Amino acid sequence: MIxxxxxxxxxxxxxxxxxxxxxxxxxxPYGRSLTGTAVWTRRGEALQETLLGLGPAMAGAAxxxxxxxxRARTRELLATTARGGWSRTxxxxxxxxxxxxxxxxxxxxxxxxxxxxxxxxxGPPWWPVAATCAALLAFCSAGHAIGALLPGRFVAPxxxxxxxxxVVVAGALKTADASLGLVSPVGQVTDPxxxxxxxxxxxxxxxxxxxxxxxxxxxxxxxxxxGGAGGPLVRPAGIVLTAAGTAVAGTGLWLAGTGHIxxxxxxxxxPRLESRGDGRPIAYTPACDRTPIQVCVHPAVKARLGxxxxxxxxxxxxxxxLPGVPTTIDQRMVDGPSIRGSVLLLPAPFxxxxxxxxxxxxxxxxxxxxxxxxxxxxxxDGTGSARQAAVLAVLVAAGDPPDGADLPIRDTPGPAVxxxxxRLAALPQPAWHQWFAAHLSxxxxxxxxxxxxx
Amino acid sequence: xxxxxxxxxxxxxxxxxxxxxxxxxxxxxxxxxxxxPRSGGMLGALVPLVVAMGAAAVVGAATASPIGEVERxxxxxxxxxxxxxxxxxxxxxxxxxxxxxxxxxxxGGSLPLLRACTGLTGITLLTAVAAGPxxxxxxxxAYTILCGHAIERSWRSLWFWPIRAGHDAxxxxxxxxxxxxxxxxxxxxxxxxxxxx
Numbered sequence: 001m002i003x004x005x006x007x008x009x010x011x012x013x014x015x016x017x018x019x020x021x022x023x024x025x026x027x028x029p030y031g032r033s034l035t036g037t038a039v040w041t042r043r044g045e046a047l048q049e050t051l052l053g054l055g056p057a058m059a060g061a062a063x064x065x066x067x068x069x070x071r072a073r074t075r076e077l078l079a080t081t082a083r084g085g086w087s088r089t090x091x092x093x094x095x096x097x098x099x100x101x102x103x104x105x106x107x108x109x110x111x112x113x114x115x116x117x118x119x120x121x122x123g124p125p126w127w128p129v130a131a132t133c134a135a136l137l138a139f140c141s142a143g144h145a146i147g148a149l150l151p152g153r154f155v156a157p158x159x160x161x162x163x164x165x166x167v168v169v170a171g172a173l174k175t176a177d178a179s180l181g182l183v184s185p186v187g188q189v190t191d192p193x194x195x196x197x198x199x200x201x202x203x204x205x206x207x208x209x210x211x212x213x214x215x216x217x218x219x220x221x222x223x224x225x226x227g228g229a230g231g232p233l234v235r236p237a238g239i240v241l242t243a244a245g246t247a248v249a250g251t252g253l254w255l256a257g258t259g260h261i262x263x264x265x266x267x268x269x270x271p272r273l274e275s276r277g278d279g280r281p282i283a284y285t286p287a288c289d290r291t292p293i294q295v296c297v298h299p300a301v302k303a304r305l306g307x308x309x310x311x312x313x314x315x316x317x318x319x320x321x322l323p324g325v326p327t328t329i330d331q332r333m334v335d336g337p338s339i340r341g342s343v344l345l346l347p348a349p350f351x352x353x354x355x356x357x358x359x360x361x362x363x364x365x366x367x368x369x370x371x372x373x374x375x376x377x378x379x380x381d382g383t384g385s386a387r388q389a390a391v392l393a394v395l396v397a398a399g400d401p402p403d404g405a406d407l408p409i410r411d412t413p414g415p416a417v418x419x420x421x422x423r424l425a426a427l428p429q430p431a432w433h434q435w436f437a438a439h440l441s442x443x444x445x446x447x448x449x450x451x452x453x454x
Numbered sequence: 455x456x457x458x459x460x461x462x463x464x465x466x467x468x469x470x471x472x473x474x475x476x477x478x479x480x481x482x483x484x485x486x487x488x489x490x491p492r493s494g495g496m497l498g499a500l501v502p503l504v505v506a507m508g509a510a511a512v513v514g515a516a517t518a519s520p521i522g523e524v525e526r527x528x529x530x531x532x533x534x535x536x537x538x539x540x541x542x543x544x545x546x547x548x549x550x551x552x553x554x555x556x557x558x559x560x561x562g563g564s565l566p567l568l569r570a571c572t573g574l575t576g577i578t579l580l581t582a583v584a585a586g587p588x589x590x591x592x593x594x595x596a597y598t599i600l601c602g603h604a605i606e607r608s609w610r611s612l613w614f615w616p617i618r619a620g621h622d623a624x625x626x627x628x629x630x631x632x633x634x635x636x637x638x639x640x641x642x643x644x645x646x647x648x649x650x651x
Contacts, residue, residue, distance in 0.1 A: 013589075016589065016592075017592060020592055020593070020596045023596070024596050024599055024600070027600055027603055028599070028603060029603075052599060052602070053595075053596065053599045056595060057592070057595065057596075060591065060592075060595075064588065152471075152474070153471060153515050153516070153518050153587070153588070154471070154474065154475065154478050154512060154515050154516075156515075156588060156591065157508075157511035157512065157514065157515045157590070157591035158478060158482075158508070158511070158512070158515075160511075160591055160592075160595055161482070161504065161507060161508040161511055161591065161595065162508075164504055164507075164595065164598070164599075165485060165501070165504045165505070165508070168497045168500050168501055168504055168602075169490050169497075169501065171497040172490065172495075172497040172498040172500075172501070175495050175497060175498070176498070186497070187497055
């Protein structure tokens with residue numbers, strides 16, 4: 001058997017696909033995650049997303065390998081050998097699976113190795129790795145069975161494309177909040193950054209694992225039920241594998257069907273697989289800088305603290321020292337800004353954390369606008385003209401373009417608001433401080449109009 | 455000019471499993487009318503592209519010759535036969551996809567679907583010439599996945615012509631150029647014959 005496996009490993013088509021798969025990996029969320037901040041949860045999800053390309057390719061390769069007997073017209077010749085059909089075909093499946101697992105192991109090693117060097121918080125999530133490996137084996141298993149049962153020239157491309165379509169549809173179902181799609185390892189519905197702040201359960205990878213285990217067993221069992229599959233034990237083994245595979249895959253689907261997805265909040269849960277404590281806040285000590293208005297971030301994104309501070313500096317520098325303005329900005333997983341004592345709780349700008357180097361452009365402008373509105377008003381729902389003008393004035397003074405496109409508050413500011421903002425921004429620094437010190441409370445209470453602005 | 459007899463054309467098409475290929479293309483085209491959600495972000499937008507790629511992959515796989523080198527050595531001049539067979543299958547694929555899209559038009563209309571099928575058939579044929587018909591699906595599959603990532607990142611470069619707007623002339627030009635290149639290559643050179651395969 002080992003000799004046959006060695007032969008299959010040598011003759012397998014997968015090595016031919018490896019360069020293409022490696023390029024695909026690099027251009028997929030896997031490669032993109034490497035350019036962002038080293039956050040374990042994010043990298044774990046990126047690994048699963050590799051299956052969008054890897055899965056169909058491996059299914060196609062497995063179908064190609066399994067249809068070889070028919071393609072080479074050696075089925076009758078091989079039927080006269082001592083080995084049964086099942087034991088003859090299993091090494092082919094194992095060879096494809098081993099090549100796929102080898103690629104996945106290398107990809108995981110690189111991803112997790114680089115993350116281990118750069119991550120500042122947490123540890124490697126192994127559940128996504130297990131779910132990805134199981135899904136890869138399932139793709140190989142299904143592809144192999146299709147190739148063996150329906151051999152022909154179209155079987156490899158149609159298996160690959162059919163699998164791709166299935167993965168795409170399952171992922172689309174998942175992202176469209178259909179709970180049955182939760183068995184698919186592709187299609188992100190959970191927010192990997194949420195897992196930094198709230199305890200995330202393993203319910204999603206577990207259900208993917210259960211479904212994949214069923215899909216691994218079912219096709220292999222079906223192959224053992226074919227005529228000429230082997231000795232007297234092969235058929236019962238096939239019946240057991242088919243029944244177990246159907247039951248396990250069905251259980252996975254049933255469990256997924258009981259799940260809830262709130263895609264826009266990045267939450268997906270399967271109540272029956274939830275463990276106690278899932279969803280509870282995780283305690284951590286934030287990483288903070290030492291500027292007059294301190295900026296604090298989650299320790300997992302400590303590497304982006306400097307860039308966040310630099311992006312916010314034009315605004316924090318302008319507002320530092322004003323009475324009533326918070327002295328600490330704590331970027332957290334919150335829905336909107338709120339002031340608690342001297343601390344402004346602000347939604348963490350995850351898009352900015354995903355970039356590398358300086359935070360610039362739209363992302364930086366939005367960060368500054370959110371922070372300015374938060375520091376001045378403690379809220380983003382300010383629709384009052386004076387409030388809008390005050391926030392815009394801070395942004396204009398910080399060097400941002402005088403338009404309301406980046407403002408987190410409702411309504412687009414009109415020309416009168418923009419003119420007032422420009423006037424306020426043009427004030428000399430002492431007059432600026434004096435005006436804000438005198439009017440900040442009234443501004444927060446929305447008691448000012450544009451006429452009250454200088 | 456040598457004109458192949460009808461019987462030769464029929465035999466050539468039979469050797470390419472043209473009948474089975476048309477059934478497979480029909481099955482792929484049917485996916486368009488299935489009630490698949492199209493609101494699932496990048497993945498939802500990928501469905502029509504995958505269908506177009508599926509039809510193209512079948513056309514590519516159908517270029518395989520069961521007798522390989524023997525056909526090249528002993529056969530009559532093959533370019534006309536090969537070109538005609540591929541054109542017939544491609545034409546049927548376009549007709550079937552257009553009919554399916556008339557039943558349930560994909561987001562953005564049926565033009566991007568037909569354009570994608572045109573260009574991807576070209577890529578498939580070029581891959582069949584370079585790597586063999588059995589592997590002709592690998593490059594289009596990889597390219598389609600890349601287009602998925604391009605959708606996700608809102609890239610609109612001409613490198614990702616299948617995801618550009620329906621009436622985009624440069625994208626259509628690229629697709630037609632790819633098809634012509636593929637047709638020319640397959641007609642003149644035929645697919646790569648591998649002893650191992």
